[in-house]
Amino acid sequence: AQKITQTQPGMFVQEKEAVTLDCTYDTSDPSYGLFWYKQPSSGEMIFLIYQGSYDQQNATEGRYSLNFQKARKSANLVISASQLGDSAMYFCAMREGVGQAGTALIFGKGTTLSVSS
Amino acid sequence: GAGVSQSPRYKVAKRGQDVALRCDPISGHVSLFWYQQALGQGPEFLTYFQNEAQLDKSGLPSDRFFAERPEGSVSTLKIQRTQQEDSAVYLCASSLILGVSYEQYFGPGTRLTVT
Numbered sequence: 001a002q003k004i005t006q007t008q009p010g011m012f013v014q015e016k017e018a019v020t021l022d023c024t025y026d027t028s029d030p031s032y033g034l035f036w037y038k039q040p041s042s043g044e045m046i047f048l049i050y051q052g053s054y055d056q057q058n059a060t061e062g063r064y065s066l067n068f069q070k071a072r073k074s075a076n077l078v079i080s081a082s083q084l085g086d087s088a089m090y091f092c093a094m095r096e097g098v099g100q101a102g103t104a105l106i107f108g109k110g111t112t113l114s115v116s117s
Numbered sequence: 118g119a120g121v122s123q124s125p126r127y128k129v130a131k132r133g134q135d136v137a138l139r140c141d142p143i144s145g146h147v148s149l150f151w152y153q154q155a156l157g158q159g160p161e162f163l164t165y166f167q168n169e170a171q172l173d174k175s176g177l178p179s180d181r182f183f184a185e186r187p188e189g190s191v192s193t194l195k196i197q198r199t200q201q202e203d204s205a206v207y208l209c210a211s212s213l214i215l216g217v218s219y220e221q222y223f224g225p226g227t228r229l230t231v232t
Contacts (some may be wrong), residue, residue: 004159006155035220043206045160045223091159104173105210105221107159 003027004092004108012114013082020067021077021111023092033095034075036066040088048090051075074077082115089113119143121224123209128197130199138194138227142211149192150221151184152208160208166192168215199231 005024013019025034036048051059051066059066067076079086087111093105124143130136131208142149147168153176162176168189177184183199186192196203206228210221 037223042225043226043228045208045210047220047222050220093159103161103164104152104165104176107161109157109159 002108003106004094004110006092006111008092008111009109010114012116015084015115015117016081018078018080019082019112019113021079021090021092023075023077023108025073025075025092025094027073027094027096028094031097034066034068035093035095036064036075036077037091037093037107038086039087039091039110049077063114079113082113084115084117087113087115119138121209121211121222123206123207123224125227127228128229129232130229132200132231133198135195136229138196138207138229140192140194140211140224142190142192142207142209143222144190145213146211146222147189147214148212148221149186150210150212151192151194153178154206154208154226156205163194163228172196179181196229199229201231204229204231 003026032053034042034051038046046107049059049061049066051068058068063080065078089110091110092108097103124139149166151163154160164184164187166174169186181197183195206226208226209224212221
């Protein structure tokens with residue numbers, strides 16, 4: 001079974017609009033972390049935002065916020081006021097057993113976001 | 118400050134050749150990860166080092182893949198007798214062993230094309 005599911009292969013949004021990128025996850029570990037990364041065409045993975053399984057509040061970082069619904073096992077990324085530079089591939093990822101530095105990230109298949117003017 | 122660097126950025130190899138991919142992590146980062154990213158897919162874990170110790174190599178797809186980090190800093194991923202299915206972007210990431218979120222910082226990747 002997929003541990004990270006991103007069901008939207010591509011999303012299209014106009015500048016200044018908000019967009020939500022979906023992510024659902026599957027784990028039986030009570031301790032885990034959820035990450036969103038951006039990968040522009042240059043290829044580098046850029047960290048955007050992190051949410052811990054025990055965090056009470058949804059994470060926010062500037063224009064990025066994470067809509068964390070633990071019971072539904074979803075961790076959607078919300079980008080407010082989209083910019084042309086937001087056009088990229090976006091990956092949701094999970095680490096199980098947070099606190100163990102050696103645990104690798106498990107990635108979804110990604111969502112391509114295209115922002116138009 | 119300097120981020121994670123990888124070299125070469127692009128590598129074309131003929132089927133059957135050996136290749137070596139290099140990763141320079143962020144100075145002081147204890148943990149180092151290698152991932153393989155096929156075209157249009159998310160990265161997949163290959164192997165993990167804590168300092169010079171390779172603690173997890175469960176993601177290496179075959180015994181043709183070998184990784185080392187002899188002095189606990191620079192790491193090399195070696196692929197012997199390359200096959201076409203090895204064509205992918207190989208990403209290196211490093212992280213501090215301490216920290217709340219253990220964020221992994223990624224390098225730009227090496228794009229390997231096997232012809």
